[in-house]
Each structure stands twice: as C-alpha cells, then as structure tokens.
Amino acid sequence: MERDADVGCLHGLTARRQADVTQAAVEIFWQKGYRVASIQDVADQVGVLKGSLYDYSESKEDLLWRVIEDGSHRVERESSSRQRS
Numbered sequence: 043m044e045r046d047a048d049v050g051c052l053h054g055l056t057a058r059r060q061a062d063v064t065q066a067a068v069e070i071f072w073q074k075g076y077r078v079a080s081i082q083d084v085a086d087q088v089g090v091l092k093g094s095l096y097d098y099s100e101s102k103e104d105l106l107w108r109v110i111e112d113g114s115h116r117v118e119r120e121s122s123s124r125q126r127s
Contacts (some may be wrong), residue, residue, distance in 0.1 A: 062088050063098050064112050067105050076106060 066087035070079045081102055085092040099105040 060098060063095060063105075064108055067109050071106065071109065076102075081105070
C-alpha cells in the first residue's frame with residue numbers, strides 16, 4: 043500500500059480517513075451500543091468495504107481503544123489550550 047502525503051498515515055490511510063473512521067465508530071457505538079455495533083456498521087457509515095477497516099484497526103475492540111485514545115487526546119489538547127489562556 044502506498045504512503046499518503048498526509049501526516050499520521052497508518053497502513054496507507056490518510057489522517058483524514060482515520061479521523062472519519064474514528065468519528066463513525068463514536069457515532070455507531072453511541073447509537074447502537076458497543077456490544078451490538080459491528081465493524082460492518084462502521085464501514086457502512088464511512089462508506090468503505092468492511093475489509094478496508096482492518097487496515098485501520100485489527101478488531102472492534104481495537105477500534106474502541108482508538109476511540110478512547112482519540113477522546114483522551116482531545117481532552118488533553120483542550121486542557122492545555124485553556125491553561126495557556
């Protein structure tokens with residue numbers, strides 16, 4: 043797979059696509075609940091084939107950890123920017 047020009051590429055996915063996948067997972071997990079949600083649901087939300095998501099995440103559990111990690115980074119950035127103000 044080719045490397046994309048975007049910073050933060052993972053297995054050929056652009057940073058934008060990674061953000062799309064993470065956001066879709068957040069929405070699907072929120073709407074359906076983690077137990078009921080599937081990788082196929084996330085793929086449908088993003089508009090990619092299910093197999094393409096495995097370039098981004100090894101499993102649904104791994105995707106959940108990515109969602110948690112992304113949320114944690116957002117909180118850290120928000121906290122840092124408020125401390126500077």
